[in-house]
Amino acid sequence: MKKLVIIPAFNEEKNIDFVVADIRRHAPEFDYVIVNDCSKDGMRSLCRRQGYNYIDLPVNLGIGGCVQAGYLYAQRYGYDIAVQFDGDGQHNAAYLGPMYQAMIELNSDMIIGSRFIRRQGFQSSAMRRGGIAFLSWLIKCLSKKEIKDVTSGLRMVNRKVIADFCRYYPNDYPEPETLAASLRKGYQVDEFPVEMRERQGGASSINTARAVYYMVKVSLSILIDYFRR
Amino acid sequence: MSIRLRILILFICIAILVYFVDIIRKDKITLKYSLPWLAALTGVMLTAVFPGFINWVAQLLGIATPVNAIFFIVIMMMLMFIFLTSVISSRNAQRVTRLVQEVALLKKALADQEEKGPRDKEHICGI
Numbered sequence: 388m389k390k391l392v393i394i395p396a397f398n399e400e401k402n403i404d405f406v407v408a409d410i411r412r413h414a415p416e417f418d419y420v421i422v423n424d425c426s427k428d429g430m431r432s433l434c435r436r437q438g439y440n441y442i443d444l445p446v447n448l449g450i451g452g453c454v455q456a457g458y459l460y461a462q463r464y465g466y467d468i469a470v471q472f473d474g475d476g477q478h479n480a481a482y483l484g485p486m487y488q489a490m491i492e493l494n495s496d497m498i499i500g501s502r503f504i505r506r507q508g509f510q511s512s513a514m515r516r517g518g519i520a521f522l523s524w525l526i527k528c529l530s531k532k533e534i535k536d537v538t539s540g541l542r543m544v545n546r547k548v549i550a551d552f553c554r555y556y557p558n559d560y561p562e563p564e565t566l567a568a569s570l571r572k573g574y575q576v577d578e579f580p581v582e583m584r585e586r587q588g589g590a591s592s593i594n595t596a597r598a599v600y601y602m603v604k605v606s607l608s609i610l611i612d613y614f615r616r
Numbered sequence: 617m618s619i620r621l622r623i624l625i626l627f628i629c630i631a632i633l634v635y636f637v638d639i640i641r642k643d644k645i646t647l648k649y650s651l652p653w654l655a656a657l658t659g660v661m662l663t664a665v666f667p668g669f670i671n672w673v674a675q676l677l678g679i680a681t682p683v684n685a686i687f688f689i690v691i692m693m694m695l696m697f698i699f700l701t702s703v704i705s706s707r708n709a710q711r712v713t714r715l716v717q718e719v720a721l722l723k724k725a726l727a728d729q730e731e732k733g734p735r736d737k738e739h740i741c742g743i
Binding site for chain 1: 709712713716717719720721723724
C-alpha cells in the first residue's frame, strides 16, 4: 500500500520543519508532499534548501484548491491512501499509523482524526465547539450518521475518495461539505480519536469576524450538497 | 423627450458604439460578450430616434410614465448581465484552479526528471 501525507501549506515557514520531522520520525512508512499555496514567506526556498518533497502552486488558490492539488498528486503517482495533514503543526504524526490500522480494520473509505471522542488535547474555544456541534447535527440530520469532529483537517481516504476529491473539491472551508458529500455517496466514514495541539505559530485562517460568514456558508453548502445527485 | 435630449443621447450612443467596435477590433472584449451591450445600445438609440416606441412599451407593460418603463427595462437588463458575469466568473475560477494545479504538477515532474539527469527518459507519471 502506497500511503501519502498531503500537507497544505500557506505561509508555514516557521512550522514546516517541525511537521516534516514529525512525519519522518513518527510515520516513516508514509510518503509526504507539501503543497505550497504560493506562500509569501520563505516557504519555497526553505523547501528547496531542505530537499523536501513539495509542489509549488504558481498562484494562490486557497485551501480547497491547494488540498485538491495534493489529491491530484496522490492520484497521478498511484497512491492507495492519502491523508490530509495541516502544515501548521496542529496534527500529530504518531496517529497516522494507528489511523491507517483502524481504516483497514473498519474497512472505511474515509477516517477522520477526531478531537471530540476522548476529549483530550486541545479542544478549541467553546464558541467553536458549539459551531462544530451544530454542523455535526446538521450532517446527522441529512445523512443519519453521527460524525463529531466535522471540521477536522486530519482525514485519511482511499482511492475511491481520492478520485472523487480530484473531480470536485469546494474552495473555502471544504471539510464539512466534502464529509457530507462522502456520506451522501454512501462511503464508509469513521472517526478515530486523536489529540491535537494548539497551532505552533502563525494565525488560524478563521478569525471571530468571519465566524458568522463561515457558519452560514458551510451550512448552506451542506444543505445544497444534499440536493446533489 | 425634447429634441435636445434625443440628440444628446444619440451622440453618446454613437460614441459608445465607436468605442465598442474599437475594443472588439483590438480583442479586448470578445464579440460574444459584447453582443448584449450592443443590443442594449441599439435599444437606447431606437428610443432616442423614435420616442413613440417607449410610450408604446410603457402602455404594453401597464406602466404609467414612459420613463419608469425605461428604468424597469434597464434595471432588468443590468441584473441579467451581472448574473451572467457571476456565472462566467465562477466557471473561469474553476478553470484557473485546475490549470494552476496542472502547472504545479508539471513543474514537479520536470524538476524530478532534471534531478534524475536528462538522459533518463522514464515516463512522467500520468501526464
